[in-house]
Amino acid sequence: MPTSDTVTPRAEGTRDAAESPQSPESPHSPEGSGSGGRRGGSSLALIVVLLAVLVAQAPVGRALSTPAMQGWMTVFVAVVVQALPFLVLGVLLSAVIAVYVPASFFVRVLPARAALAVPVAGMGGAVLPGCECASVPVAGALVRRGVTPAAALTFLLSAPAINPVVLTATAVAFPGRPEMVLARFVASLLVACAMGWLWQRLGRTDWLKPPSRPTFEGLGKGAAFWGSVRHDVMHAGGFLVVGAMAAATLKSLVPEEWLRSAAGNLVISVVVLGLLAVLLSICSEADAFVAASLTQFSLTARLAFLVVGPMIDLKLFAMQAATFGRGFALRFAPVTFVLALLVSVLVGAVLL
Amino acid sequence: MNRQAQAAVLLLLGVAVLRASSTDLYLRYVKAGLRPLLLAAGVVLVAAAAATVWYELKAARAARAARTVHGDGDHEGAAESGHEDGHGHAHREPRISWLLVLPLLALILVAPPAPGSYSAMRAGTVLQPLPDFPELPDHGTLRLDVSDYAGRAAFDHGRQLAGRHIEITGFVALDASGAPYLTRMVLSCCAADAQPIKVRLTGKLPPTLQPDTWLEVTGEYTSRQMKDPVNGGAIPFFKAASARPVKAPADEYEN
Numbered sequence: 001m002p003t004s005d006t007v008t009p010r011a012e013g014t015r016d017a018a019e020s021p022q023s024p025e026s027p028h029s030p031e032g033s034g035s036g037g038r039r040g041g042s043s044l045a046l047i048v049v050l051l052a053v054l055v056a057q058a059p060v061g062r063a064l065s066t067p068a069m070q071g072w073m074t075v076f077v078a079v080v081v082q083a084l085p086f087l088v089l090g091v092l093l094s095a096v097i098a099v100y101v102p103a104s105f106f107v108r109v110l111p112a113r114a115a116l117a118v119p120v121a122g123m124g125g126a127v128l129p130g131c132e133c134a135s136v137p138v139a140g141a142l143v144r145r146g147v148t149p150a151a152a153l154t155f156l157l158s159a160p161a162i163n164p165v166v167l168t169a170t171a172v173a174f175p176g177r178p179e180m181v182l183a184r185f186v187a188s189l190l191v192a193c194a195m196g197w198l199w200q201r202l203g204r205t206d207w208l209k210p211p212s213r214p215t216f217e218g219l220g221k222g223a224a225f226w227g228s229v230r231h232d233v234m235h236a237g238g239f240l241v242v243g244a245m246a247a248a249t250l251k252s253l254v255p256e257e258w259l260r261s262a263a264g265n266l267v268i269s270v271v272v273l274g275l276l277a278v279l280l281s282i283c284s285e286a287d288a289f290v291a292a293s294l295t296q297f298s299l300t301a302r303l304a305f306l307v308v309g310p311m312i313d314l315k316l317f318a319m320q321a322a323t324f325g326r327g328f329a330l331r332f333a334p335v336t337f338v339l340a341l342l343v344s345v346l347v348g349a350v351l352l
Numbered sequence: 353m354n355r356q357a358q359a360a361v362l363l364l365l366g367v368a369v370l371r372a373s374s375t376d377l378y379l380r381y382v383k384a385g386l387r388p389l390l391l392a393a394g395v396v397l398v399a400a401a402a403a404t405v406w407y408e409l410k411a412a413r414a415a416r417a418a419r420t421v422h423g424d425g426d427h428e429g430a431a432e433s434g435h436e437d438g439h440g441h442a443h444r445e446p447r448i449s450w451l452l453v454l455p456l457l458a459l460i461l462v463a464p465p466a467p468g469s470y471s472a473m474r475a476g477t478v479l480q481p482l483p484d485f486p487e488l489p490d491h492g493t494l495r496l497d498v499s500d501y502a503g504r505a506a507f508d509h510g511r512q513l514a515g516r517h518i519e520i521t522g523f524v525a526l527d528a529s530g531a532p533y534l535t536r537m538v539l540s541c542c543a544a545d546a547q548p549i550k551v552r553l554t555g556k557l558p559p560t561l562q563p564d565t566w567l568e569v570t571g572e573y574t575s576r577q578m579k580d581p582v583n584g585g586a587i588p589f590f591k592a593a594s595a596r597p598v599k600a601p602a603d604e605y606e607n
Contacts (some may be wrong), residue, residue: 042357053457060505064462067470074464074471078381078543079453084369085389149401167577173540220518225405233400234358238448239364240453247469251544255474260583282545290545 072252079244079281083133083315084346087236090134095228099221114148118196121151122189125158132160132284132310133240133319137232140323146207149208154196156320157336160284160310161188170306173288179351180299184288187307187347191340198335209325239322243315247281254279260296265344269301274341277309284310300348308340353449356456361452363496366397368455368459377459380466382542384603412590445469466604472535472548476583478548481507488512494571497606498522499549505573505588513573520590521568521598524561525602527581532561534569534590539605546605552578555592569595 048284053060064073110117124134139156143149160166172181219227219311260274273294282290291302312333321329353361372378373390382390457462479499485508488494494516496504501520504513522534525548532553537546555571571592578587 012510042353043360046353046357046360049453053461057461060573061462064464067468070464071467073458073462074381074467075544077458077464078453081369081372081378081390081459082382082386082544085386085393088393089389092396222403223407226400226407228402229396230355230358230404233362233397234353234452238451242448242450244455247544275500280544282541290540292540338561 015317046177050267064144065216068252072248075248075251077246079247079315080240083240083244084237087133087137087240088233090137091229091232094137094232095225097138097141097145098228099225101145103288106142106145106147110147110151114150114200115197115308117148117151118154118200119193119261121147121155122158122192122196125155125160125192126162126164132313132316133236135159136316136319136323137236143208143324147201149203149205150193150196150200153332154192157195157311158189158192161185161192161307166284166288166310168236170288173292177299183303183347183351184352187303187340188310190347191307191311191343194339194343195332195336198339199332207325207328207331209323209328235322236319239318240315241320243281243313246314246318247279250279263296263301265297266298269297270304270345273297273301273305274308274344277305278313278337281315282307282309283314298348299352300345303343303352304341305346307344308337311340312336353447355404355408358454359401359408359447361449361456362397362404363401364456364460365452366394366399366401368456369397370394372463373457377463379603379605380463380543383539383605409526412588441601445502467537467543467546468523469535471546472523472533472537473527474526474582475547475588477502477550477580478538478547479503479506479585479587486510488516492517494518496520498534498551499538499606501573501590502549502551502586502588505551505575505590506577506586510573510575516572517570518572518590519568519570522551522599523566523568523600523604525550526561526563532557533587536606537604538607548604550580550587552576552587552589553595554589554590557592557595567595568598574588 010171014175021294064070110120120241136158139152142152142155167181167185170184171178171181263269281289287306291305294302294305317329317333320332324332369390373387373394378387378390479502481501485504494513496518498520501513501518504510520534522536522567525533525535527533533550534553535548535550537548539546553569554574554576561567568589569592571590571594574591576588577587578589579585582585
């Protein structure tokens with residue numbers, strides 16, 4: 001680190017200005033005279049943070065030892081630990097797409113007409129064996145690779161819901177009710193495709209944030225690959241932490257009794273379980289088991305839980321906002337939510 | 353956050369994940385089956401940290417070489433392209449990365465325990481009726497999971513339990529009135545969805561019971577049941593003859 005500090009103050013300084021949070025006010029001038037200090041800034045800050053926590057460990061530990069606080073921390077750490085491997089998997093896939101798969105590949109595979117590309121992308125979601133944490137970076141990489149956003153968004157929504165791992169988990173969680181697996185598959189695919197077509201009709205490209213990271217063109221493949229991995233882990237990982245904190249807070253604040261009183265009415269129960277899916281932010285590989293345990297709710301309401309959860313929840317919203325921009329997420333999320341509830345009720349009425 | 357700091361966070365995160373998954377620590381948060389994926393993720397994170405440092409050093413060497421040959425002109429250009437890409441969001445986005453320090457610290461310094469009596473008493477028992485119950489061995493002490501005992505007691509009328517000497521292990525939870533329960537949490541995926549199975553203890557018990565102590569209780573089946581005040585689920589009773597404190601098992605959850 002001292003080597004690069006002293007050797008290339010100018011190039012390094014500008015690159016930092018593009019990435020470093022510490023320099024929002026300073027104009028991005030290539031003349032980074034103070035960049036050496038700024039550059040040391042975040043490393044130094046990290047060391048100070050770590051040291052401070054080490055020194056304050058005893059009092060901090062005491063403050064955290066109340067049962068409620070411990071419960072919060074356990075849920076927080078559990079969500080992060082559970083999601084991390086899948087996030088890493090998604091990040092690796094996304095880096096492979098960004099670096100090793102030529103853009104022409106997608107042009108060949110996907111039909112030229114967006115209206116047809118949408119269902120193909122939706123079915124393509126069936127082959128990504130992961131949860132929603134993996135699909136966000138992959139969808140981001142698809143857009144950057146020139147895939148039409150409508151198709152990429154369909155993939156984003158369908159992949160975490162209809163892949164074999166998740167469908168198997170659903171079958172295991174609802175023994176003797178294969179129609180639940182079918183209903184989940186059909187409803188999720190319908191919502192994903194409908195959102196894709198809706199985007200194609202109404203979506204505007206300027207709602208999507210322009211590619212949100214340094215492109216790695218012009219670097220060697222290895223450098224580009226690891227640069228992409230580093231950027232995505234830091235970026236999506238930060239938002240994963242936000243989502244995990246939100247989920248832990250709700251989990252420790254909302255009493256279970258509230259849920260019980262909502263189960264009676266079909267409309268209320270569907271909306272309540274939809275909202276619960278958003279708030280709990282459970283991984284799509286696990287949500288079927290949670291849905292199965294909500295026995296006081298109707299199957300249709302639980303289907304809504306299973307359809308909404310992988311498409312939109314607090315953690316996903318944060319990650320989507322990070323990848324595609326806040327303006328996009330604010331429009332996309334509510335529409336997805338409403339559509340997912342409607343389709344769940346319809347499919348539930350037919351199949352369950 | 354600059355790249356050195358990013359590399360440091362990646363490295364620490366990778367090491368924390370590797371440490372948690374190479375010991376029993378990870379069992380507090382997720383199921384045993386996630387272990388290979390966690391190990392792989394840890395390795396990738398460490399590799400990403402190493403690669404970041406490596407390419408930083410390489411870029412620095414290349415820049416130094418370029419400068420000695422061409423002067424500064426060349427990396428003006430390189431710097432310019434990096435600058436444009438980051439433009440517009442540079443102020444905010446990387447700041448979020450700092451949050452990654454939180455799970456890191458929580459995992460390394462605090463390592464919060466698996467959900468205990470506090471979470472157990474806030475949630476309703478998730479005892480589910482099973483279609484059938486496998487035959488139990490004919491003689492000797494029956495060692496049963498809390499969920500196995502509770503299921504047989506509540507939904508099989510204790511058919512194979514009556515008159516047997518039974519041993520169950522779990523942690524103590526007390527309700528508002530101080531009544532003791534022997535409890536285990538069940539996990540479908542991670543500790544965020546952990547839910548309790550409860551058995552109400554009666555009979556001969558130590559005079560004072562501390563919540564969250566692990567007990568190995570021996571005793572016998574009784575047909576009494578109660579309803580969980582939280583969700584109305586069935587909580588069968590267990591008549592204890594003796595109880596001894598034991599160490600918490602490595603995997604505190606039942607399947």
